[in-house]
Amino acid sequence: MTVTATLAGLDPTTLGDALRVAGSPGFDRWQDQIRRTGGCSDPIHLTGTTVTRDRDTGQVLHSYSTEAEPGGRLRVACGNRRASRCPSCAWTYAGDTYHLIRAGLTGDPAKGTPHTVRNHPRVFATLTAPSFGPVHNRPGRGHRPCRCGIHHPADAPELGTALDPAAYDYAGAVLWNNHAGHLWRYVTIYLPRELAKCAGITQRELRERLRISYGKVAEYQKRGAIHFHAVIRLDGPDGPDTAPPAWATRDLLTNALRTAAARAEVALPAVGDQPARVLRWGTQLDVQAIGAFGHGEDLTEQAVASYVAKYATKAAEATGTVDRRIGELSELDKLPDLPDHTRRLIRACRDLDALYPDRKLWQWAHMLGFRGHFSTKSRRYSTTLGALRQVRADYRAAQQRAALGLPDPDDHPEATTLTLAHWAYAGHGHTPGESWLAATIARDIQHNRDTAREHRAALDTAGEW
Template sequence: MTRPATPPVAELGQLASLGTLPALARQLSGLGGCARPVRLDGYRTEHRVDLATGEVGPVLHHLDSTTLPAGRLLVACKNRRATRCTACAETYRRDTYHLITAGLRGGKGTSEHVATHPRVFATFTAPGFGPVHNRPTDSRGEVRPCRCGLLHHQEDDVLGTPLDPDTYDYEAAVLWNAHAGALWRRFSIYLRREVAKRAGLTQRAFRDHARLSFAKVAEYQKRGAVHFHAVMRLDGPDGGSTAPPAWATPELLADAIRAASAVVSVDGPVIDGRAYSFAFGRQLDVRTIRGADFDGGAELTERAVAAYIAKYATKGAETATGTLDRPLRLLAELGHLRISDHARRMIRTAWTLGARPELEELRLRVWAHMLGFRGHFSTKSRRYSTTLGALRDARAEWRRTEAQTALGIDRHDETTLVLSHWVFAGTGLTPGEAWLVASLAPALGTEGEPTP
C-alpha cells in the first residue's frame, strides 16, 4: 500500500493526544497491509468448560469491538485481485505458490515422492473469433509487423483488439468464456480415457492402477478470451503417496493430453438459429517439468512453474483487457467508466445475452465484468496437494498460538465455549489509518509464507 503524500495531520494529532496511536498501530499491523479491511461491530467471549460435568465456567477472555483502538474489529478483505488489494493479493499469490509447489516436490502434507512422478505443464488456448492486432514472430523468433502493417511494441494498447470490431464474433467470445469451465471438466474425463487407452486399460481398471492429479489457473489473453495453464501429474491409485505404474511416463501423459484436447468439445446454446459448440484452440503447449525449455530458455523447474501459475492467480480480466474488477449493477454505468472499447463491447454483449431466458443459467449479467467467465480462477483435483483453506487455517492457528504465548496463556488442556456476535459496519480505512498501514511492516504470520 502506498503512503499518501500528505499525512492527515488533524486525525493523527487527535490519536496522539488520546494516547491511542501506538495501540492502533499494533491493531493495524495485524491486517498484513490490507487496504480495504472489513469493519465489524460485536463481541467474542470465551468460557472454560468443565469436561467432567459439562458446566460452563468463568470467562477466560472477552473482546468487545468498542474497546479496540479503531473502535471496531478490523478483518483483512482477503481479496485475491491485485487491483483491489495489493497486500491480500500477495498473500493469495504466496499461498498459491506453495500449493502448486507442494504438488510438485512434496510438503504441506503431500508426499515428497511426487517429485519423481510424471509431471507436465500444459497451456490450453481459446479458439479464434476474428483477427486481432498482435506481434507475430518468424521462424527465428523475430517479431514481424501485424496484419495492420504496423510493428506493435509490447505495451501497445491495441494488442488483442480486433482489426475490424464490426466483424469480430463478440457473441461467440463471451459464450466461450461462459463454457470454458465446462469444457475443462469434460477434458479431464477425456484425458483419463486417453491415458487408460495408452496403458491398455479400461477406464474402470485405470482407477486401480493410477490417478491423474492437476492444478490449473485461468488467464485472460489480451483479446479477453480465457485460457488455462495446468500442472498435470500421474500418481499411483491412492494419489501422491503411491508410486505410479511403470508405463506412466511424461511422454505418455503429454501424448494423452494432446489427443484429448483435440477431440473434446461441449455444446453451447442455439441462438437465432445458430448452434454453438466450443473446443480448445489449435495452439496447445505441453512440456515436461524437467528440462531447460521454458520461457525463452529458462529451466522448467518446479519453482518456475509454481511462480508462473501463482502470478496469474491474482489477476483478472481487468489486468489483461482493461475491463472492470467488480460487477455491474446497471449497463448505464459503462458510459462513465474508463475501459477499452473492446472490453466495453464484450461487457455489452454479455449483458445483452444475459437478458435471454434460455441463457439464464449462465448468469451472464452477473459475470459481465468477467466477460462471461464464471469459473474459479485456480482449481485443483482433490489429491494434488494441500488446499488454500488448510494454508489459511495453519496461518491463523500460528497467529493464535503466538498471541496466547505473548499473553502467557496455556490452553492445551482446556475445552472452551466461544460465544460471538458480529455485525458488518463497513469497509476501508480512515485517512489516518491508511497512512499508518502504509507506514507499518505487517505483523509476522499475516502476509503468507515468503517464496524463494
C-alpha cells in the same frame, strides 16, 4: 511507522484526515490493527466481545471487548484474492497458492504429498481459446510487424484489440469464456479414457493402476479470452503416496492430453439471431515437461509454482475491464478509459443475456462472461487453501494464548477452556487519510518481505541456508 513530510502532495481532505488519525490517542493501536491485517486496503470492521473461561470452574481467564479499540471496532483482513482490490490480501492468497502447487510438485508431507511425487510423470499445460478474429499483436515478440503493418511496443494499448471490430466475433468470445469451465471438465473426463486407450487397457483397469491429479489456474489474454494453465501429475492407485506403473510415462500423458483436449467440445443450439456453435479449445496447446530444481531444465518446479501463483490473484484487469459487477450498462459511460474492445465484450454479455438466461452472462459481464473459479485442483493433488489458512489461524491463536498466559491444549490436555464470543459486522474500508496511512504500512511490510526474501536467496546461493 512515522508520519513525516511524505504527507506533502496529498489533497487537502486526505491530508487533514491523515493528520487527524495520526494525532488521535488510539493511533498506535490503529497501526497495530492494520499491521496485523498485513496492510489490508479494505478491512472488515467488527464489534463484539469474547470471554475465555475455565470449563470446570467457570473462572474468567480472559475477556476482550472492542469498546477499547480505536473507534470501538476491530479491523480484520478482507481476504480478497484480487490484487486490484487488495494487494496485501492478494499477496497472502498468492503465497498460499504457491505452496499448494509446489507441494504437489516437490512433495511436502505436512501438506499431504510425499517427496517421491517429484519422480512421478508431470507436465505443465496451457490450453488457449480459439480465434474470434485478427487482433493487434507482436509476432515473434515484436521482430515482425503486426498485420496492421506497425511494430507495436510491448506496452502498446492497442495490443489484443480487434483489427476490424465490425467483423470480430464478440458474441463467440464471451460465450467461449462462459463455457470454458465446461471444456476443462470434458478434458478431465476424456483424459483417463485416452490414457487407457494408449496403454491398451480398460478404464476400470486404469483406475486400479493409476490416478490423475491436477492443479490449474485461469488467465486472461489481452484480447479478453480466458485460457488455463494446469499442472497435471500421474500417481499410483492410492494417490500421491504410490508410484504409477512404469508404462505411465510423461510422453503417454502428453499424447493423451492432446487427444483429450481435441475431443472436448460444447455444442450450443441456434437461439434468436445467434447461429449454432461448437465451442472448442484453440489450436495452440502447449505441454511442457517439469524438471526438478537444479537439473538444468528450462521449466522447474519453483518456476511453475510461481507462475501459477502469479495469476491466481489476477482477474480480467489485463483487458482494462472493471473488477466488480456492473449494475447497469449506463455505468460504462462513467468509465472513459475503458477500451472500446472491452466495452464491446461487455455489451455482448448484455445482448446475449436474454438468449441464454441460464448462463447469467450479464451477471458475469465484468469478467467478460467467465463464471468459473480461477484456481481449482483435484482432491488428491496436495493440500487445500482452507487447510493452509487454518494452519495460519492456529499459529496466531497459539501466539495469542502465549501472550495472554492461557494454557496450550497441546501441552496441557487436562486444562480445558471455553471461549464465548459475540461479533457483529460494523462496516468495512478506510477513510481517505486512513487509506493513505494503511498503504504506507503495506509498503513497509512488503519492503521487509522483499529484503528477507533477497537475504534467504543469497544464503541459499552461498549454501548457508
